[in-house]
Amino acid sequence: MVKTYSYAAQTATSPLAPHTFERRNPNADDIQIDILYCGVCHSDLHTARNEWNNTLFPSVPGHEIVGRVTAVGSAVTTFKVGDLAGVGCMVDSCQHCASCAEGEEQYCENGFTGTYNGPVFGGENTFGGYSDKIVVKAKFALHINHDESKLAAVAPLLCAGITTYSPLHHWKVGPGSKVGVVGLGGLGHMAVKIAHAMGAHVVLFTTSPNKREDGLRLGANEVVVSKDEKEMAAQANKLDFILNTVAAPHDLDAFLALLKRDGTMTLVGAPATPHPSPQVFNLIFKRRSLAGSLIGGIQETQEMLDFCAKHNIVSDIEMVAMQDINEAYERMLKGDVKYRFVIDMASLKKQVSAA
Ligand code: NAP
Ligand code: ZN
Numbered sequence: 001m002v003k004t005y006s007y008a009a010q011t012a013t014s015p016l017a018p019h020t021f022e023r024r025n026p027n028a029d030d031i032q033i034d035i036l037y038c039g040v041c042h043s044d045l046h047t048a049r050n051e052w053n054n055t056l057f058p059s060v061p062g063h064e065i066v067g068r069v070t071a072v073g074s075a076v077t078t079f080k081v082g083d084l085a086g087v088g089c090m091v092d093s094c095q096h097c098a099s100c101a102e103g104e105e106q107y108c109e110n111g112f113t114g115t116y117n118g119p120v121f122g123g124e125n126t127f128g129g130y131s132d133k134i135v136v137k138a139k140f141a142l143h144i145n146h147d148e149s150k151l152a153a154v155a156p157l158l159c160a161g162i163t164t165y166s167p168l169h170h171w172k173v174g175p176g177s178k179v180g181v182v183g184l185g186g187l188g189h190m191a192v193k194i195a196h197a198m199g200a201h202v203v204l205f206t207t208s209p210n211k212r213e214d215g216l217r218l219g220a221n222e223v224v225v226s227k228d229e230k231e232m233a234a235q236a237n238k239l240d241f242i243l244n245t246v247a248a249p250h251d252l253d254a255f256l257a258l259l260k261r262d263g264t265m266t267l268v269g270a271p272a273t274p275h276p277s278p279q280v281f282n283l284i285f286k287r288r289s290l291a292g293s294l295i296g297g298i299q300e301t302q303e304m305l306d307f308c309a310k311h312n313i314v315s316d317i318e319m320v321a322m323q324d325i326n327e328a329y330e331r332m333l334k335g336d337v338k339y340r341f342v343i344d345m346a347s348l349k350k351q352v353s354a355a
Contacts (some may be wrong), residue, residue, distance in 0.1 A: 001025060002032065005352045006131035007322050008058040012050035015326040018351070019058055021127060023135045031079050031138045031241050032071040033087065038129035039064025039156035039315070040341035041186060042247045043270065045329050051272035054107060056118055060074055060345075063089040063115040064158040066151055076138040084151065086142040086305070087134060088158035089295045091115050091126060102301040130322065142302055145309040153314035156186060156340040157305055158293065160315065164191035164243060165304040166296030167266045168198060171241050174326025175199035180235070180242035180265075182226070182255060184211045184218075185332075187245035187268060189316060189339035192218045194304075195243075198312040203235060205255070208335060218316070226254065237286070241262055249275045256282040256290065264289040315340045321347035 001022035008019035011170060019148070026032050044061030046052055065087040069079050079085060092113035093105035105112050113119045116128030128134075146154045164187055173179050181191040181201040190202070195202045196219030204220035206212070207227055215223040224231045235258045241267040242255055249271045255267055256278055267275075296304065308314065316339045320328050328341045 002133060002135060004127070004131050005132055005348060006060045006127060007325055008060045008127075008130070009048040010055075010058050011050035012048075012055065016048060016130070017345070019060065021060070022057075023127070023133065026071050026073045026135050028073040028075040029137050029139065030073045030135050031069050031076055031085065031098050031141055032133060032135045033065070033067040033085050033135055034070045035065055035067040035129055035345045036060040037066050037132060037152040037155045037315075037345060038343045039159065039186070040320075040325070040328055040332065040343065041159050042332060043159070045130075045332060046270065046272060052270070054117070056125040059117060060127035060130050061116050062131070063087070064153045064155045064160070064342075065115070065129035065133075065134060066158070067345075070133070073138070078138050079141065084144040084148065084153070086158050087115060087129065087136050087140065088142065088162060088301055089115055090134050090298070091140050092119075103297040105297050123228050126181070130325065130343065132345060132352065138296060142298070142305055145306060146314065148227055150314050152342050152344070153317045154305075154318060155342050156190065156315035156317065157308055158301070160186045160190045160340060161302050162296035162301045163187055163268050163293070163310060164245070165194050165307065167243055167268065168195055169268065169300070170293065171264055173198050173200045173241055177201070177240045178203065178238060180205055180239045180255065180258060181220070181245065182242060183245040183247070183269065184208065184215055184339065185245060185247065185335065185337070186315070186340040189218055191243050191245060191333045192220050193313050194308070196220070197307070197313060203239065214338065232258070237261075242266070243268065245269050247271055249273050251276060252278045252290065253282050256288055259286065259288045261286040262288070264291055266291040266293050268293055273292075309318070317342045317343075323347060323351065
């Protein structure tokens with residue numbers, strides 16, 4: 001077994017703290033990765049605090065993992081020791097249902113295995129990237145083609161990047177489309193960058209007037225403060241597609257009314273309590289759709305990483321030490337992060353070697 005050092009929540013109300021556990025020795029189809037950086041997703045916080053009522057404790061969050069391969073199983077041909085590798089939100093799926101066959105493992109009909117918090121439909125818990133190493137099936141690991149000096153800022157692409165790329169791609173955003181992005185957090189800022197690189201006209205909707213300049217810098221063509229009724233009214237019936245990344249319940253009608261006929265608003269934000277139900281008339285009068293989207297498949301994640309490498313896209317990050325994770329969570333709740341925290345895992349390794 002592989003002794004692994006991590007930070008874990010032991011209960012929904014306890015702060016994350018040092019925790020040791022064992023990972024399996026690499027099987028023939030596994031690789032072992034020395035984790036260098038791990039992004040901090042709002043889903044980590046939802047999970048550590050059991051906000052979705054499904055957390056298995058102890059909980060080691062983290063699904064924006066990048067690092068270096070330190071061992072490969074005998075059957076692995078796609079990675080070698082010394083390669084950079086990434087791990088996102090999934091580490092396994094059934095591999096034989098229709099969704100898996102189509103490369104949509106996130107919709108696996110038998111339940112994919114999350115990188116943390118275990119198989120969605122039961123089974124043993126899994127432990128994520130707030131740790132010094134991970135053992136994972138090579139099939140679920142990603143290749144990183146970005147310049148190595150940007151590695152820390154690549155980490156958030158493994159969740160925030162794919163969760164926004166996948167719906168933008170699925171709903172065929174591109175030149176000529178007018179796209180709304182709601183919320184400028186970890187996911188939202190990646191959505192702005194990616195939709196801009198896809199050639200769309202991007203309108204950012206934010207509750208934070210002080211993010212206006214950043215929105216424009218990141219690639220938005222227009223920034224709308226969603227609390228301002230006049231600014232909102234000016235966008236009515238104008239948008240082809242809206243990607244809503246907000247992590248809290250809010251009035252969806254305010255945004256549905258901005259869609260053109262046949263437009264779609266896709267929710268990726270996953271608040272702990274439901275949104276108020278939208279007005280049916282807001283949908284039927286213009287044949288609008290309200291949809292959802294979950295991360296992205298493994299092949300699509302590689303495609304997204306390659307797209308971002310080609311377009312020189314990484315996340316805007318603030319590096320934190322593992323020991324500062326609880327403070328980082330409090331700041332994320334206040335929207336005080338520009339725009340993704342990334343844990344420098346050297347801080348954990350230093351703590352372990354000093355002990
Ligand atoms: P984040 O960095 O905290 O960003 C959320 C943003 O939502 C905030 O920056 C804020 O932007 C906006 N917001 C507006 N009102 C808010 C409120 N009352 N409370 C909190 N945020 C508010 O979070 P994230 O990491 O981007 O994740 C966003 C959501 O997506 C989370 O619920 C997460 O669990 C979910 N998620 C879903 C998937 C999926 O597959 N569907 C994958 C990853 C994450 P402004 O200041 O601009 O208004
Ligand atoms: Zn995530």
